[in-house]
């Protein structure tokens with residue numbers, strides 16, 4: 001950080017941190033659920049933090065959102081009903097709406113996140129909040145999934161880390177309700193943190209997802225501001241065939257959807273499931 005300029009240091013890890021220099025605070029409020037901050041940076045554009053933890057930046061969000069959405073959507077191949085839990089920044093919504101879906105339901109607990117994203121990070125949703133196929137519910141994702149009688153082809157758990165309101169979205173009870181709400185051949189994807197720095201979280205997610213689904217693994221992607229190496233995205237389904245598609249089938253499906261992406265490619269899709277040894281070691285039953 002340059003002396004005399006404002007900096008913003010993330011407070012996620014106890015003994016190591018990333019810090020943005022030369023920031024300009026655009027918005028700060030304490031919502032009923034969390035502390036919400038948005039600031040402008042020279043290198044990463046607009047950045048949103050919740051309770052001091054970086055959620056997304058306009059510069060690198062495409063990595064995470066494309067890899068959360070397109071592998072499950074293209075592996076399924078015919079997803080019409082999509083459920084996003086969390087994701088109030090609108091990035092997953094934008095990517096899901098690139099597919100020929102009938103409806104994307106987004107359940108975000110904090111209306112302030114949606115409002116701040118629309119105002120300060122409009123490229124995230126890119127108009128998705130007003131798409132006629134989008135249904136926006138402000139409420140607790142845990143309660144929504146427990147109560148719903150609908151089924152979904154793809155469920156995307158785009159949550160905060162397992163502290164604060166996001167904690168419930170990493171529990172066995174939540175995953176069991178998701179399994180019930182998933183249509184046959186459906187698939188759930190969920191953000192599971194950075195395994196080098198949060199190894200216990202990956203093992204816990206593996207065990208809890210495995211209690212509800214028969215085919216559980218992780219994919220990896222490199223998001224610059226989720227520091228500490230590769231991040232993991234949990235994958236849970238009862239159909240192992242969803243992970244056996246070849247690159248040609250994925251390419252045909254991506255072309256049919258007219259997908260335009262900057263990180264996702266069919267080759268990256270397949271490669272993302274090749275786990276380095278130190279991550280494989282964490283998948284212990």
Ligand code: SAM
Nearest residue numbers: 086087088108109110113140141159160165166
């Ligand atoms: N991409 C980010 C990441 O990987 O850390 C997360 C994006 S998004 C901003 C996470 C959202 O989950 C937040 O807006 C938060 O309010 C929401 N959230 C947390 N707990 C929730 C719950 N129980 N139900 C619904 N949404 C929740």
